[in-house]
Amino acid sequence: MTDLPRIPLAGVIGHPIAHSRSPALHGHWLKRYGIKGHYIPMDIAPADLVDALKMLPKLGFVGINVTIPHKETILRLADVVTDRAALIGAANTLIFRKDGKIHADNTDGAGFMANLRQLAPQWQPTDGPVAVFGAGGAARAVIAALIEVGVREIRLANRTRIRAETLRHDLGAKLVVYDWVHARDMPDGAALVINATSLGMSGKPDLRLPLERLERGAVATDLVYTPLMTPFLTEAQARGAHIVDGLGMLLHQAAPGFERWFNYRPEVDDATRAAVLSA
Numbered sequence: 001m002t003d004l005p006r007i008p009l010a011g012v013i014g015h016p017i018a019h020s021r022s023p024a025l026h027g028h029w030l031k032r033y034g035i036k037g038h039y040i041p042m043d044i045a046p047a048d049l050v051d052a053l054k055m056l057p058k059l060g061f062v063g064i065n066v067t068i069p070h071k072e073t074i075l076r077l078a079d080v081v082t083d084r085a086a087l088i089g090a091a092n093t094l095i096f097r098k099d100g101k102i103h104a105d106n107t108d109g110a111g112f113m114a115n116l117r118q119l120a121p122q123w124q125p126t127d128g129p130v131a132v133f134g135a136g137g138a139a140r141a142v143i144a145a146l147i148e149v150g151v152r153e154i155r156l157a158n159r160t161r162i163r164a165e166t167l168r169h170d171l172g173a174k175l176v177v178y179d180w181v182h183a184r185d186m187p188d189g190a191a192l193v194i195n196a197t198s199l200g201m202s203g204k205p206d207l208r209l210p211l212e213r214l215e216r217g218a219v220a221t222d223l224v225y226t227p228l229m230t231p232f233l234t235e236a237q238a239r240g241a242h243i244v245d246g247l248g249m250l251l252h253q254a255a256p257g258f259e260r261w262f263n264y265r266p267e268v269d270d271a272t273r274a275a276v277l278s279a
């Protein structure tokens, strides 16, 4: 029997995994570019994570995405961790290298920035302060990326203040922590306002973030993308802000992994958005 070249496999591991849009996204790109490969959702319980990581490369996987609840644990199991993944304390993209080593990266921040650059190209890091609501894992990745591109002041408020303080401790003095009860002051003079909480997500409490002080012409973006038009974005738009929804961040964070696994840089455009939305 001749040895045929192996068809590269990639996928996403999480627990649960049924909600993930990544298979629809990567499936769209594979089909669109006529690439021989597969992208598979895999429900892996925490207790099985170590075994799964040993097996996947042997089965022909060239890499995987990692989602909740494995994004932090995976750092301890990887052999090589990029600086940005280490800084964020979580990884979302793994590459199974030919030498057997597992390379872990975090592309969330870069995905956020690429989406902003595409849909709000007028925004510049030096335009003014950035206001961030929320200090969870997603906020951490976004704030690290904002600092990297040269934003000088980041205002941060979180319901649980200690998480915001920890973020400032880890990411530096450009962060100014506001108390949650004073969060309404944050958009005052801000050029960019970001919802990095889960508020507004379908099925979550319909609490509103205070936007009375949002400037006309500021950019407002939400990391929540179900629904696409969140109450935060609806209100920001009504106040004259330029809005950017959260779906693009999901699409852009996926592109570097696809490129490494399948050797092709995929585009993020209207067709990509439509493919994921209709899945």
Ligand code: ATR
Pocket (backbone or CB within 6 Å): 133, 134, 135, 136, 137, 138, 139, 158, 159, 160, 161, 163, 196, 197, 198, 199, 205, 207
């Ligand atoms: P992710 O990885 O998406 O950032 P996370 O780490 O669980 O998820 O963070 C969720 C964020 O939404 C946090 O900032 C959280 O605030 P707490 O740190 O106080 O939990 C915020 N959040 C969730 N529900 C909230 C609510 N009802 N009111 C205010 N903030 C809320």
